[in-house]
Amino acid sequence: MADTAIADAAEQVLASRPDKAQLIDKLVAKLPEHVVLHAEEDLRPFECDGLSAYRKLPMIVVLPETIEQVQIAMQVCYANDVAVVARGAGTGLSGGALPMENGVLLSLAKFKQILDIDTANRRATVQPGVRNLAISEAVSDLGLYYAPDPSSQIACSIGGNVAENSGGVHCLKYGLTTHNIIELEIVTVEGERMTIGSEALDTPGYDLLALMTGSEGLLGVIVQVVVKLLPKPERAQVVLAAFDDVRKAGDAVAAIIQAGIVPAGLEMLDNPAIVATEEFVHADYPTDAAAILLCEVDGTHAEVDEHIADVREVVEREGATEVRVSRDDAERAIFWAGRKAAFPAMGRISPDYYCMDGTIPRKALADVLIGIGELSKKYGQRVANVFHAGDGNLHPLILYDANIEGELERTEEFGGAICELCLEHGGTITGEHGVGVEKIDQMCVQFPPDELTQFHAVKQAFDSKGLLNPGKAVPTLHRCAEFGAMHVHNGELPFPELERL
Amino acid sequence: MTTSADQSQQLSERVTEAFAHATPLHLRGSGSKDFLGEAVDGETLDVTGHAGVVNYEPGELVMTARAGTPLAELENVLADAHQMLAFEPPHFGANATLGGTIATGLSGPARPFAGAARDFVLGCRIINGQGQILRFGGEVMKNVAGYDLSRLMAGAYGTLGVLLDVSLKVLPVARTQITRVFEHSAAQALQQISDWQRKPWPITAAYWEDGKTYLRLAGATSSVDSACEKLGGETLDDDTTFWRAVREHERPFFASDDRPLWRVSLPPAAAMLDIDGDCVIDWGGAQRWVQTDMEAVALRRVVKEAGGHATVYRGDAQPRFHPIGESILALQQRLKKSMDPAGILNPGRIYPEL
Amino acid sequence: MQTSIIPQLRDTPDGQEADRILRACTHCGFCTATCPTYQLLGDERDSPRGRIYLIKQVLEGEKPTQKTQTHLDRCLTCRACETTCPSGVEYAKLADIGRELVEQQVERPRHERVLRWLLRHIVAYRNRFAFFFALGHLFKPLLVGPLAPLKQKMPxxxxxxxxxxxxxxxxxxxxxxxxxxxxxxxxxNAHAARIFSQLGVRLVAPKASGCCGALSQHLSHREEANDFARRNIDAWWPYIEDGAEAIVLTASGCGASVVEYGHMLRNDPEYAEKAARVSALARDLSDVLAEEDLSQLGDLGHGRQVAYHPPCTLQNAPQLHDNVAEILTQAGYQLTHVRDPHLCCGSAGTYSILQPTMANELRSNKLASLQAGEPDVIVTANIGCQLHLESAAGVPVRHWIELLEPAAAA
Known part of the structure; x- marks a missing residue:
């Protein structure tokens, strides 16, 4: 495999200096003027996504209104060897939609229509800019919903969900985005429209749907999505269990699963997270607890009764100091509201936060949480933990202040150490947020060169010029070599002036 | 219990060697699914010796096993811990292996309700076409680091890599299972199943054959009971045997004649196809088995119009898999090349071009 | 969010407040979900988060152009974003600061200046407005050019x-x-006064009080707004000293402004204390009435179908409390289901006059949701929404208080 050729292409794109004025002319020749933004004043609001620690002013932003316009934008960029970064709602937490100073940012935010709701086949055809929650709202009257529910579901768009393979609170039982979509319409890097997947449950040939999902905008631009709809459970109820010790809470998680219950959601918040969210939501969380578990079970009335009793028994046996069961949907919504708003609620106790996303085997929960606590002391920075315990998907939020010089750098290093701790326990660096730019160096730790080379080869099959979202998700070997060297010398990481390849 | 042995190195050396000489390899487990797809002309690479459970912790809901491990053995290990492979893979033979199961990506009657084989793949170790041993995914529930190449292996028929180990998500066995039977015409069955699926009931299979709909419910006892009460219908005795027969094509329908057998994959609510032949409906409408003498091209035209595709299971029709469009085929060719640059892994098993 | 506000602004009260607000923003984007303009336009620059960024640029020393101004103008200041924001970003306060900064640096085209001047100098003054209102009815056909949007607005x-x-x-x-x-x-207000009188409360509207100041505030003249606030405080103060229990706001748009007097005049040594007291006494009509015994009003609704449009100010100003639905239900009315109650109707103070295209689109969406339940009447709690909706609705649009006196209203 010509790895060096692939790496060269990628690095050439990253280092390219396209003629901006010329590209604007070419775009405007084929697109309405108002969809092509190029003045700094207009570009600035697009300089970052939900991870505002990383910012880059895009060279040009294109805001297409039709699929044809997406195709034209792609064709022009392809013909001129210009990189393209696709962006949905801009709520991603790994910098996957971080623009490029020498590239075009392609916003899909104007694609907001739900095109079709097919009740007989239980599916909806939606444009990529449709908000995750808007789908469930639109089909609610039919007794249906779309299952994956990332915490940002109020705002995040389905196109972005597919690109990141987003999870959510309920994916322990209902799966990730990849389990809940059946067909995609994409525009290739050359500007061609292509259908991936089908209206049936499978498609002849390779399962490109699985490959596209979670590919972080490196393989194609998603312009239409067909999602699966599920019947709304008859009832859902949440048990809130408080613990005076994080280890006990971690063990209770494993015990619930071991008891043969598959909860619809199983979430944990540690003390700093409880305190911060309580201030915004007033869910009456016990603010003196070391950790709380939120365990939701759903199904028919009888089934929920049966499982709630089981869960209560398990958590009491595992030493819960307090157990509450939601009495109605309103209370259940309040229990969840704190969890769903937990990340941004950190804005109330700290100017900035850095969210990690490692996933580990459940049995390692307590050890890793305690390990993170030790790292927190070592780096002298506060951490709040709020995460999908049932999946073993951690979200340590490192609190910092970007206005203090050096804090972001220290935070990144701390984050890297957490990633590596997860890997030591047999986990992965990212469960659902994606690698983006944030965790790209840790990819070098998780994957040996042969695997990375294979990823690049796959990428080349879709995008031979390496124009789609370059520098994200999969590091070049060159970058890993550099990171490895820096890693050995320790403490110097990262160099902000160094281009994040 | 079969022997447990790690033959990764030997297998990798074989592939490296084949890559160097551009020798096509015919990947093979027990051969239980040889009848699927096209024949492969190449040296046989037998993976059955690479067998054994690598890691299984019921509390983690994950099992990792080597590709040559017999499926039946895995299912026994799981059953001992009251767990199962929720996608209910068909064996199509006594010695079916895990590798063949994932490579063909086949799923049983639970497919539309629980998910497909690919949905349960968490990670795998493979040998690519250059003989390199690569690991993708992992043993955790969620993992979005790197492209999802492990799920891509499901249904790739070994044309992208030799499966070594596969990590699967496993689930607890339901506490109660009941199957109800209803008298329906095919059209009624499709309508009824579609309606039922909009209810929050624990349905895990829906099958129609010869005037009868069979609906399987499995889950918490209370939940199954209350659904049965609302549904009505007759209870089927020994339904475990019944569903095994559906899964393994052991129902009389599948043995009844010499006409070609087609697997037709459709949107679940698609109307009954207007074709001359016999049909049973599985997967709540999304998978239909058709015995017909109809020409492949004509049948496929009808199926495609209904939004689906058709695969030959028995008979001589060519090609075995439904042809795909030019640009998507070209993309798949490039993908194949990226993993198997010399084109030595099961060449032509799916399409001549792959 | 990281900030670097230019030195000449950094130490001013506005600069400090802006910095505090910006720093609370984590750029999560939740606000985009409930922003009416972003939901229509899908342009980051027309979302709260994008506008925060546009304002941040100006605070950090970039020179804005008419483009920034346009995106800030398009904001309804409905504050739905604030209710959605988990980080507690006080967007509206930042928007006021940003708009005024931009206003100082970007000259508007002549017709915009004329229209804005007229709004500030006529509409905000009861007598002048009454004069032109009468005149307007007389000369309706002459409302053309920049004044054309007014024609449709004429109730x-x-x-x-x-x-x-x-x-x-x-x-x-x-x-x-x-x-x-x-x-x-x-x-x-007459209806309100009659109902309060039945409850043993005298409602007083001192002649010297007038516009709450919101108009000037929206049009980036905050000092002028402060003057209106001072004038009202002066008019009310003797009554407050005499023990007036509350300042009842029958228009929630004004309510949202009066509850901010304390904040607006916090740096005015002469008024700060009085203003804080006034803000503390200010309450929405429904909030005050909910505490009274309304059972004596009896069953007024007889199950009549009512669609209620809660004004944004009543939903999103944290100090105002909305009890309209409860009161109407208690009075025997049947409230219809209304989709997306959080979305603005497009009235938004002077917005419907200054941004007619957006306002009309929002209004048709809003009326579609309000009329979906086939109500006999639409009610709201703010004069702006009432007039804006009324001009295109297929059923009568009233202030909800009128439903508590159906005989008088008929």
């Missing part, structure tokens, strides 16, 4: 109801008469 003239005497009332409350409402819907 019908209504006959005034008598204000009750309430001589025996033991308790006193103040009510804000305002600027537009007494002219365009003179009976809202």
């Amino acid at each position: 019908p003239r209504r006959k005034a109801l008598a204000w009750p005497k309430a001589e025996n009332a033991q308790r006193t409350m103040l009510v804000l008469d305002g600027c537009v409402q007494p002219v365009a819907a003179p009976n809202t």
Whole structure:
């Protein structure tokens, strides 16, 4: 495999200096003027996504209104060897939609229509800019919903969900985005429209749907999505269990699963997270607890009764100091509201936060949480933990202040150490947020060169010029070599002036 | 219990060697699914010796096993811990292996309700076409680091890599299972199943054959009971045997004649196809088995119009898999090349071009 | 979020407040979900988060152009984003600061200046507005050019109801008469006064009080808004010293402004304390009434179908509390289901005049949701929404208080 050729292409794109004025002319020749933004004043609001620690002013932003316009934008960029970064709602937490100073940012935010709701086949055809929650709202009257529910579901768009393979609170039982979509319409890097997947449950040939999902905008631009709809459970109820010790809470998680219950959601918040969210939501969380578990079970009335009793028994046996069961949907919504708003609620106790996303085997929960606590002391920075315990998907939020010089750098290093701790326990660096730019160096730790080379080869099959979202998700070997060297010398990481390849 | 042995190195050396000489390899487990797809002309690479459970912790809901491990053995290990492979893979033979199961990506009657084989793949170790041993995914529930190449292996028929180990998500066995039977015409069955699926009931299979709909419910006892009460219908005795027969094509329908057998994959609510032949409906409408003498091209035209595709299971029709469009085929060719640059892994098993 | 505000702004009260607000923002984007303009336009620059960024640029020393101004103008200041924001970003305060900064640096085209000047100098003054309102009705055909949007905004003239005497009332409350409402819907306060009188409360509207200041605030003249606030405080103060229990706001748009007096005048040594007291006393009509015993009003609704449009100000100003639905239900009305109650109707103070295209699109969406349940009447709690909706609705649009006096309203 010509790895060096692939790496060269990628690095050439990253280092390219396209003629901006010329590209604007070419775009405007084929697109309405108002969809092509190029003045700094207009570009600035697009300089970052939900991870505002990383910012880059895009060279040009294109805001297409039709699929044809997406195709034209792609064709022009392809013909001129210009990189393209696709962006949905801009709520991603790994910098996957971080623009490029020498590239075009392609916003899909104007694609907001739900095109079709097919009740007989239980599916909806939606444009990529449709908000995750808007789908469930639109089909609610039919007794249906779309299952994956990332915490940002109020705002995040389905196109972005597919690109990141987003999870959510309920994916322990209902799966990730990849389990809940059946067909995609994409525009290739050359500007061609292509259908991936089908209206049936499978498609002849390779399962490109699985490959596209979670590919972080490196393989194609998603312009239409067909999602699966599920019947709304008859009832859902949440048990809130408080613990005076994080280890006990971690063990209770494993015990619930071991008891043969598959909860619809199983979430944990540690003390700093409880305190911060309580201030915004007033869910009456016990603010003196070391950790709380939120365990939701759903199904028919009888089934929920049966499982709630089981869960209560398990958590009491595992030493819960307090157990509450939601009495109605309103209370259940309040229990969840704190969890769903937990990340941004950190804005109330700290100017900035850095969210990690490692996933580990459940049995390692307590050890890793305690390990993170030790790292927190070592780096002298506060951490709040709020995460999908049932999946073993951690979200340590490192609190910092970007206005203090050096804090972001220290935070990144701390984050890297957490990633590596997860890997030591047999986990992965990212469960659902994606690698983006944030965790790209840790990819070098998780994957040996042969695997990375294979990823690049796959990428080349879709995008031979390496124009789609370059520098994200999969590091070049060159970058890993550099990171490895820096890693050995320790403490110097990262160099902000160094281009994040 | 079969022997447990790690033959990764030997297998990798074989592939490296084949890559160097551009020798096509015919990947093979027990051969239980040889009848699927096209024949492969190449040296046989037998993976059955690479067998054994690598890691299984019921509390983690994950099992990792080597590709040559017999499926039946895995299912026994799981059953001992009251767990199962929720996608209910068909064996199509006594010695079916895990590798063949994932490579063909086949799923049983639970497919539309629980998910497909690919949905349960968490990670795998493979040998690519250059003989390199690569690991993708992992043993955790969620993992979005790197492209999802492990799920891509499901249904790739070994044309992208030799499966070594596969990590699967496993689930607890339901506490109660009941199957109800209803008298329906095919059209009624499709309508009824579609309606039922909009209810929050624990349905895990829906099958129609010869005037009868069979609906399987499995889950918490209370939940199954209350659904049965609302549904009505007759209870089927020994339904475990019944569903095994559906899964393994052991129902009389599948043995009844010499006409070609087609697997037709459709949107679940698609109307009954207007074709001359016999049909049973599985997967709540999304998978239909058709015995017909109809020409492949004509049948496929009808199926495609209904939004689906058709695969030959028995008979001589060519090609075995439904042809795909030019640009998507070209993309798949490039993908194949990226993993198997010399084109030595099961060449032509799916399409001549792959 | 990281900030670096330029030195000449950094140490001003505005600069400090802006920095504090910006730093709370984590750029999560939740606000985009409930922003009416972003939901329509899908352009980051027309979302709260994008506008925060546009304002941040100006604070950090970039020179804005008309483009930034356009995106800030398009904001309805409905504050739905604030209710959605988990980080507690006080967007509206930042928007006020940003708009004024941009206003100072970007000259508007002549027709915009004329229209804005007219709004500030006529609409905000009851008598001038009444004069032009009468004149407007006379010369409706002459409203062309920049004044054309006004034509459609011209509500019908209504006959005034008598204000009750309430001589025996033991308790006193103040009510804000305002600027537009007494002219365009003179009976809202009259109805309120009659109902309060039945409850033993005398409602007083001192003549010297007037516009709450929101108009000037929206048009980036915050000092002018402060003057309106001072004028109202002066008019109310003697009554407050005499023990007036509350300042009742019958238009939630004005309410949202009066509850901010304390904040607006916090740096004015002479008024800061009084303003804080006034803000503390200011309450929405429904909030005050909910505490009274309304059972004596009896079953007024007889199951009549009512669609309620809660004004953004009532939903999103944290100090205002909305009890309209409860009161109407108690009075025997049947409230219809209304989709997306959080979305603005497009009225938004002067917005419907300054941004007619957006405002009309929002209004048609809003009316579609309001009328989906086939109500007999649409009610709201703010004069702006009432007039804006009324001009295109297929059913009558009223202030909800009128439903508590159906005989008088008929």
